[in-house]
Amino acid sequence: MKKPDRTDAGDAFALFSISVIRLAQHLTAAGDALAKPAGQSSARWQVLAAASHASMSVAEIGRVLGLARQGVQRIADILETEGLVRYEDNPAHQRAKLLVLTPEGQAILNDIQTRQAEWADALGAEIGETDLRTTTAILARILDELSKPKSPAR
């Protein structure tokens, strides 16, 4: 197998990419573990949190979370059958109902968020605020580069 040519910086970027993806898998798994005691998952938690933040239509939540609206719709429908959210009439749009948390949904979200805060506090203290903020800033810069016209498909 012949290794393609690659600069040192390119190599560094490849290693970085692998690290980011692997860490994201672990963080998502951790999110699932945080939501599980409440009978939820990362995905449902995200939808609950978005709906709690502001009454939005399913399509709006999709845009906020960076997901296709169809996937959000599926989860929102499940949350509705479980009584955690409710569709409310949208004065601004007849079809696009607003997703609103029920008291049960809010209680479950609070439960998850409390557990999450505890977890984040413990890990934040362990790792150190300085490194976290520095790294987050660099990640933001990289995300910016990735979003630029120079897409990988060229």
Place this chain on the structure above:
Amino acid sequence: MKKPDRTDAGDAFALFSISVIRLAQHLTAAGDALAKPAGQSSARWQVLAAASHASMSVAEIGRVLGLARQGVQRIADILETEGLVRYEDNPAHQRAKLLVLTPEGQAILNDIQTRQAEWADALGAEIGETDLRTTTAILARILDELSKPKSPAR
């Protein structure tokens, strides 16, 4: 909605987590875009790359990639029907056949890797090797903390 208590470091960790997950989504999408011209996807590329690196059984590839062996099996079977990989008898294990690239599979992997190297070089140069290596080191440390006994499920 009442925000749970949270330290500054905990807040920094929460923001960091969101950044990592979002960036990983973009990187995976970029990987799909790199593999697409060759008619492949990120997942298939990973399996091809693992098989190219060394002849391994499906279960071994799963462990290397951090995936369940069942998912790797599904992809490997598809790659086999497409003639990109071949199952070879494993002298050390009767059931666990070894996954080997066919010349067609190797050609497709080379094509993807060439495109990937170009892309990584460009982005690596843009972002800078120093920042990439610094960040990768911190990510590794965080991954380490996450893997420790103190799991989120407590």
Place this chain on the structure above:
DNA sequence: TATAGAATGACAGTATGTTGTCAATATGAA
């Protein structure tokens, strides 16, 4: 050597998320 336990492939079921399509509804420009 026997045998309990681990690893493996095969199969089924589920969760998350994507794309594509359709009809209904908003929106904005001529």
Place this chain on the structure above:
DNA sequence: TTCATATTGACAACATACTGTCATTCTATA
């Protein structure tokens, strides 16, 4: 106002990945 265009929800098909279960095959210990 009219009409082309966007957005939206609904539905279907698919890709990726997980868990659970089963029978088969290895492996290591007693």
